Amino acid sequence: MIMRNISKIYTNLILLLTLVSVEITAQDLPGKPNPQRLVNDFAGMLKSQEVNALENKLVAFNDSTSTQIAIVTVNDLQGYDVADYAQRLAESWGIGQRGLDNGMLILIKPKTGSSQGYVAIEQGYGLEGAIPDITCAEIIDYEILPAFRNGDYYGGLEKATTTLMALASGEFSADEYGKSGKDDLSDLTPFIIFIIILIIVMFMRSSGGKNQKHISDKGLPLWMLLSMMNSGRNSHGGSWGGFSGGGGGGGGFGGFGGGSFGGGGASGSW
Numbered sequence: 001m002i003m004r005n006i007s008k009i010y011t012n013l014i015l016l017l018t019l020v021s022v023e024i025t026a027q028d029l030p031g032k033p034n035p036q037r038l039v040n041d042f043a044g045m046l047k048s049q050e051v052n053a054l055e056n057k058l059v060a061f062n063d064s065t066s067t068q069i070a071i072v073t074v075n076d077l078q079g080y081d082v083a084d085y086a087q088r089l090a091e092s093w094g095i096g097q098r099g100l101d102n103g104m105l106i107l108i109k110p111k112t113g114s115s116q117g118y119v120a121i122e123q124g125y126g127l128e129g130a131i132p133d134i135t136c137a138e139i140i141d142y143e144i145l146p147a148f149r150n151g152d153y154y155g156g157l158e159k160a161t162t163t164l165m166a167l168a169s170g171e172f173s174a175d176e177y178g179k180s181g182k183d184d185l186s187d188l189t190p191f192i193i194f195i196i197i198l199i200i201v202m203f204m205r206s207s208g209g210k211n212q213k214h215i216s217d218k219g220l221p222l223w224m225l226l227s228m229m230n231s232g233r234n235s236h237g238g239s240w241g242g243f244s245g246g247g248g249g250g251g252g253f254g255g256f257g258g259g260s261f262g263g264g265g266a267s268g269s270w
Contacts, residue, residue, distance in 0.1 A: 028078040030087075030091050036255045038062065043073035043110050050154040057161065059253045067102045067127070067168050068256065069161055070095045077109050082118035083267040090122045096259020101126035104164060106144075106157065111270060112180035119144055120267035121160075124259045131167045135174040137266035139163055149270050 033040050038058040039051050046054075054071060062068050070093070077085050086107040096103020101124035111117030121136040139160050147156030166172060 001085075002164055023174075027081070029089050029092050030072070030074065032256070033207065036051045036253055038068065038253055039071045041073045041074045043108070044133075045073045045108065045110050045153045046157075047154070049087075052158060054154070054161065055253070061165050062253065065102075065169060066100065066257075067104070067165075068096050068103045068259070069106070069168075071106045071108075071157060071161075073108045073110065075109070077118065081267075082107065082120045082269075083122070083263075083265060084107060086120035086122040086267070087261050087263045088240050090124070090261045094258040095258045095261075096126070096257060098258035098260075100124075100257075101259045102130070102168070102259070103127075103256070103261070104168075105261075106160060107110060108153070116269045118267065118269050119148070120265060121164075122261055122263075122265040124261050126259070127168060128262070128264055130170065130174065131164065132174055133264045133266055135167065135177060137268070138178055140266055140268040144155050145268055153188075 030040070030042060037055060039046075039055040058069050058071070070090070072089065074085075080088070086105055089107065090103060090105040094103075095105055103124040104127060104151050105120075105122045107118075107120045107122070109115075109118045119140055121140060123131050123136060143159040143163055144156040147153070147159065163177065167174060167177060
C-alpha cells in the first residue's frame with residue numbers, strides 16, 4: 001500500500017515537472033507573429049527594404065509551391081543550442097504544410113561584442129530527402145557565413161534562400177550542389193593556367209635558338225587567359241532568384257500550415 005502511494009506521488013511529480021518544462025519552453029520562444037510573416041527580424045539585423053524583398057520572394061515561392069521558408073533573427077537563444085532552438089521554434093510555429101512537412105527555418109542570432117553569431121537551418125520531414133543535413137551544412141558554409149563575416153546579412157540570406165528554393169523544387173540535386181561547392185577551388189583555374197602559360201613563355205624566351213616560337217607576340221596566352229577567365233564554375237544560382245526583387249508577389253502570406261520537424265538540419269557560427 002505504501003509503495004503504491006509512493007509510486008503515485010512519483011508519477012504525479014514527473015507529470016508536474018513535464019508541464020512546468022513545457023510552459024517554460026513555450027515562454028522562451030517568440031510567439032507566432034500576428035499577422036504572420038515569413039521574415040521576422042526580431043534582432044533588427046536587416047533594413048526594412050531588405051526584409052520586404054525577402055518576404056516578397058518567400059511568399060511568391062510559397063504561393064507557387066506551398067513550401068514555406070521562414071527567416072527568424074533573435075537576440076538571445078535563451079541558453080539553448082542554436083539547432084535545438086531552431087527545431088523547437090519551427091515546430092512551435094508549424095512552418096510548412098500539415099502532412100507534407102515542407103517547411104524550413106533559417107534562424108540567426110547576431111554576433112555581439114561578447115558572444116559569437118549563430119545560424120541554423122532546420123528542414124521539415126518532407127524536405128529531408130531533397131535537402132539533407134549535409135546540404136544544410138554546405139549552404140551555411142558556402143552561402144551564409146562568408147557573407148555574414150563581411151556584415152552582409154541580406155546577401156547571405158538572399159543566396160541561401162535561392163539555393164534552398166532550387167533544391168526544394170528539384171532544379172538541381174543536393175549531390176550536384178555539394179559537388180559545385182567542393183569545386184570552389186576551380187575558381188583558381190584561370191590563375192593557375194595563367195601562371196603555367198607565363199612560365200612556358202618565360203622559358204621559351206630564355207631558351208633562345210632559331211626555332212624559338214614567340215607565343216606571346218601572337219597574343220595566344222592573352223586569348224587563352226581571357227577564355228579561361230570567362231569559364232568560372234556554375235554556382236547553381238537557380239531560376240528562383242527571379243523572386244528576389246522588391247516587387248510584391250501574391251496577396252501576402254496566408255499563414256503557417258502546421259508542418260513538423262525532426263530535429264535534423266545543421267548549424268554554424270561566426
